[in-house]
Amino acid sequence: MLDVQSMNTGDAAALPGAEVVEAVRALSARELPSLVNRIDVDGYYPEDLMRAFGRLGAYAHHLPGKSPSVDLMTSINAMAAAGEHCLSTSFCMWCQDALAWYIYASDNEHLRTGIGPQIASGAVLGGTALSNPMKSLFGIEPMRLKGRRVAGGYVVKGLLPYVSNLGPDHYFGGIFEVEDGGTTRNVMAAIPCAAEGLSLADNAKFTALDGTRTFAVQMRDVMVPDNWVIADPVDDYIKRIRAGFILLQAGMAFGLIRDCLRLIEQCKSPLGHVNKYLDVQAEPLAEGLAAMEAEVARLAATPFESDRDYWRAVIEARLAAGDASVAAAHAAMLHCGARGYVAGATAQRRLREAYFVAIVTPATKQLRKMLADMAH
Template sequence: MDALTYWLHANAEQLDSDAGLAEDVLPMLAGAQLLRIGVPAAQGGGGGDVRDAIAAIAAVAQHSLTAAFVFWGQRTFIEYLLQSPNGALAERRLPALLEGRLAGATGLSNAMKFLSGIEQLQICATPQAQGWRLDGALQWLTNLRKAGFTAAAAVAPSDGAPPAIIAFDSDCAGVVRGADLDLIALRGSNTASVKLSAVAIGAADLIAADATTWLPAVRPSFLGMQCGMSIGLARASLAQAAAISAGSRNQLTPRIEALRQTLEEHTATLMAGVHDGRFRSKAPAMFRLRIALADVVQQALTLELQAMGGRAYLQQEQNGFARRWREAAFIPVVTPSLTQLQAALQQLEGAA
């Protein structure tokens, strides 16, 4: 067992239940070199592509969804820089992000909902001589380390220009991080809201000038790495259900194996789609896959519960079940939620 796996195994319950170890998650992920996975070697990474990042997030999620959530936030922000036309921004920011010295928050959940016609942008950008003045708020961001962070956001220019994607820092004047959200789980993920009041941003911090053309290209990576959380959690639950059912008379083994096969088929489809680029032009297929993986998670936890029976209600018999049950409740609501994805699918089908 490597150092990170041992740490996650020992601290998964605390990471879920309180914020005592929240500042340690990112350094632990960086120390295991996970943040470099899927990043080109020429840019300080370990090589590979986004499929490798998805697999790494899934592996972490098997031990702690809190840590996987932080991993997703950091690695997704890194992906934004990799796909940004602003090479100077990536060159300036990537070293600290890859080393875990700087936390990166995606901040684009609002933007992804905007892209699907679900929600308006929450930040207004007023053009100024040297850039923009930002005003607004983001209600739910993860990986907002108290030691400092940078975050991405989609902004609506007040002059009618196309929405843009910018990066802002926690130490910018006018940026206020709220208190940690009072979550029922994943409490060690540094999840909070952010308010921006007259925040000055220059062109050097522009990730993409036209969000409407840039977001569809980065969305498969955003959602693909998010799906890694579902894959890892489902695998962990199915493994526990299989171990309990082995040699028993509960007759769950065939159902467990069938669901495991379904999970791996969905995973293979996901990996192929993010690699060959089909999801860039076929967003509905990606939405349906995210919905299907969330359903697998719910089925896996139900099978684990059925395998445990009454022992699931005994503290001394948990072996992580109650934590996984709480973690599973997060999968349908993480933005974009299943309800939002289903609404987007209905809109797309209606337009077609």
């Protein structure tokens, strides 16, 4: 069990980015190898570790106004350091990063000074319920949450099938549709799982990523007061946060691909004489990873850029991350052969995890649709 109380990191948000990444890497290397099969097979949620990463500063450097600069790469690289061992954990870190991103990119001072610092430090954990809205905003499916205006806020109802990194004391960022005088608009809010009328249901067991506390969220006339509102309406706000939302996901891909390269390297001595005949070798995968890391770093330097070509490049980078994750995990599986195909082997877990990078919102098919829409 991780002794989270014994860790004394001081003001974690003030630590230099490189130190944060190395601290997360060291903690991940110490804790995750013994937990990863439990996470994968039993659906264990590493809550203590998630909170410890927060105290190290893993969720703070990318936040507008929280750090001296908006440093997405520290958060991405911290996520990747954990992802070298476990994609479930790095995905939960992305959920936490995204929730903090929403709050600190908002004009709501109540949220920025209230739960904002607690989310940035990992004292409060939470997720992002933007899978449905991100699909809805790009014409793929209808908005699942509906709200109506009442005195002091909104009353919201609806069902979201999959929201991750949740628990009874967690929060999530959600968007609901409001009809007002014959027109509709979308409103975003930070919503506590403990809100009256809100329930969580564990309805599904996943092929991978089952240790991510992913629930169906049912809202039955939940009161959402004005001081929980992140943006109303969301149109301009979504354009402000969308690049950061997507670029932060690169950390999952980076960590997974690095571990796939490690698996391929491990096989060189016993199997190199036959693995050399496989079409995909480590060198081009490593070169592709380096190029992808450089492109994400370039884009992450200006996450609020509004230029159309910049947005297209963000979409292309995210598409490349999903494609490269699946390719690297597929190659690692073939290089490992039967030893990677047994229950508990890292290679077969990595292959299952890699598909998640390609299907989590925005999925490969949505990204391709977005690029096609931009061409018109």
